[in-house]
Amino acid sequence: MHVGEVMTRRIITISPGRKARDALELMSQKMIAHLPVIEKSKLVGIITDRDLRLAVIPQNKSKTGKRISGNPLERRVKDVMTRKVVSVDPGTGVADAVKMMLRLRIGSLPVAVDGKLKGIITKDDLLVVFVEMLRMIQSSSTIDVELADxxxxxxxxxxTLKSHNIKILSCAATPGKKSGSQICHVRLEPCPVKDIVHDLTENGVKVLDAFGEDT
Structure with missing residues (x-):
């Protein structure tokens, strides 16, 4: 599954010249925590609820290094936003996006192609994917095998599945640990899997994991 399949496409953005107050009001109205910052159709930054919280903490200098005074919410978005934006393209795997967000401790990833924003993927989007995957797992049986040939x-x-009169619902492959090998994730209609695993093993197929009505 790729980021482009699950990202939010209707993106709410803000320009760098707007005030931090505008960003706060927009986040509150739309109940979001991340605003990509767009200038001349290009992604130039992102402002988050965390950036805004930090903006109202008394500081001597802004992110640009200039001394600040007055109401912090009157500052421009460009002075508060995160400039070094980490983004992904629509073809990035969802698992890779999750790893990136965990490693960087961020709650969203803008999705861009050649600097142009196409969407955004957030923790909420990933939670929806996770819930859907759980639903699929609970409503089906699965067998993971390593493909040597x-x-x-x-x-x-x-x-083997035909001999057990079992229907394949879906099948996906991911790279295996060994060079050139692949792991095949087979999702089946709900069924017992122990006999299927036995027959596959007897015929030389390496079964890595299985989940079914009898496991």
Missing amino acids: EIDDMDVIQT
Whole structure:
């Protein structure tokens, strides 16, 4: 699954010349915590609820290094926003996006192509994906196998499942730990899997994991 499939496409943005107060009001109205900052159709920064919280803490200098005074919410977005924006493209895997957000401790990732904003993926978007995946897992059986020879192993898998009269709901492959190997994630209609795993193993297919009505 790719970021482009689950990202929020209707993006609310703000320009760098607006005031921090405007960003705060927009976040409050739209109940969001992240605002991409756009200038001349290009992504130039992002302002978050955390940036705004830091903006109202008394400081001697702004992010640009200039001394500040007066109401901090009257400052410009460009002086408060995060300039070094970490973004991803629509083809980035959801798992990679999650790892990136955890590593950087951020709550969102703008999705851009050649600097132009296409969407944004947030913790809420990922939670929806997670809930949907749980629902799919609970309503189906799964078998994960390592493909040593992709064509031959897939033939064995299909033949074995056909002999058990089990329908494949979906099948996806990801790179394995060994060079050139692949892990095939097979989702089946709800069924017992122990006999299927036994038959696959007997026919030389390496089963890594299985979940079914009898496990």
